[in-house]
Amino acid sequence: MARIKVHEFTTLDGVIGAPMWTMDYGFTDELGAEIGGFMSSCTGILLGRTTFEEFAPAWSGRTAEDDPGAPFFNESPKYVVSGTLQTADWNNSTIIGKYDPETIRDLKARVDGDLYVSGSGTLVKALLDDGLLDELHLFVYPVAVGEGPRLFPEGGPRRALALAGSKGLDNGVVHLTYTPA
Template structure:
């Protein structure tokens, strides 16, 4: 049984759109190592359609010499959650509809973790349905002032438990959350 591990670049104001605002903050060796550790236990990617369509052209042109992460992104199986995509065009891929029980079953079927990057709409649904085992937020020291945002107005309140946090010299904060533990009364802990 694997875990669903989500990786999001976010601004301080929780914008998770195309993260061009990350460019002024070059990656540190520790940030690279932490991201590599996150993908190391994953055997497949779980992506929303938009992220899949954005990643395909970008990653398919990269080799291991260009980026050590290229083999993982290009060769790993991709599960693409979409109601409109019919023919995947990048790497080994399966298109599936969003279904809470189906995604939970996929976690049990895949040998290893499922890695999610970007895919804000998918991540919102996974969080609401309690399917995210680890939420890795790389918080950049910038206020963007526009979305899309990790949470949307009117969405459900979801309580999380802090698992770890690391501050990098470039000002980025890596915060890892997991599901909140239930209390004795059966409700989520604050």
């Protein structure tokens, strides 16, 4: 059975949306290695509609020479959670319909290898609510931006997670890994 591994860039104050603030800290080799390390067991990508619409044009034209992650993003099966998309033209993309926990459970049961999720905040919140997220990798940037969408918004439900790992990176980012408690 596939595990769902989520990767989120976040600020100290918990903002996950439009992470342009990451540019100030660089995408170092160490950061790439951290992300590549937990992605190594992933054979598919699970994305929400908005992230899919951002990733498809950004990744589809890249090659391994441009970015070592390009073959994974372009060649892996991509499962898009959306009740509104009519087509998904990016290579190996399948629209699985609006979010439904049973559809995700079925996907986990039939995929060999693990599923990688990047961004997709609305989807990730639903996966957390339904106990379908297996690993949460937070890359915490040393900046507070004051406002924006948060993975754990004010007034949300209490969540207990278990710390599975932590590592400070050379660019000042901290990689925190959590699993369900």
